[in-house]
Amino acid sequence: MPRHPEYQYLDLLENILENGDYRMDRTGVGTKSIFGAMMRFDVSDGTVPILTTKRVYWKTAVKEMLWFLTGQTNIQSLLRENVKIWTDWPLDKYRKATGEDISQQKFEERILADDSFAEKWGDLGPVYGKQWRKWKGADGKEYDQIATVIETLKTNPASRRMLFHGWNVAEIDEMALPPCHLLYQFHSSTKKYTDPVDGREKSKVSAMLFQRSVDIGLGLKFNLCGISALLMMIAQQADMIPGEIIWSGGDVHLYSNHEDMARELLKREPRPLPRMKLLRKPDSIDGYQIEDFEVTGYDPHPAIAAPVAV
Incomplete structure (x- = not known):
């Protein structure tokens, strides 16, 4: 019987706990870290x-991920979707700049209620979406890397240049956080496969993600979920079938205050991975909404609370 693919994650977690190099990091929390790791997941049957x-x-x-694809960089639109995972950085900046010990809830309420306050304090700088969809070139033009990938999959699927990234050296210092998941590359098969949805013969498209910095306790789980959704959208827009997700990490680390959580995870036996499918095909990559995604068969172990290091 094949080994459950989640053991790739658990083995990596155990390796860091046992062999990680301890270092103090920019957050002041401290981590155990290794350099270089890889995992592969076959998503061709919808299992993600x-x-x-x-x-x-x-x-x-x-x-x-949908927010990234809009090209927006302000947390106001995220908060409208009740997504609060980016609040820590502008909140920290606001507290340091004003000396006001405002709570996260009050800060988020002001961002939602006051557009001018949101414009001043809710923007993250030219982070992911800006670089993916509106990279500003030396010629003054904006370049849409996502649209280029999809068009190349349609017109030149054998290309070795189907990628996008967010590491814009000229704008790194303006970002609330430099991109961690910084490079996505795509590869299509020459062999044809039967699409289980419509029965037509299609190529498979696979995605490889490189992360320069990986918070294995919290961030990695979100990154794997995000690239799963992204690959499904891009495959659908290119009239292809999702193939594999290949994940690779540079500095893969576990924060010191996540070690108890990690040890608890290692006691748990993985359950069957869920399936994800798209319920419709929008006209473009810009048309997807959260309601278009359906996840079935997800029966995880309970959540474990863990703090984010800012």
């Missing part, structure tokens, strides 16, 4: 790596 040893709030991860 939404991990089961701890509940992953997959709708939050997909909403974040």
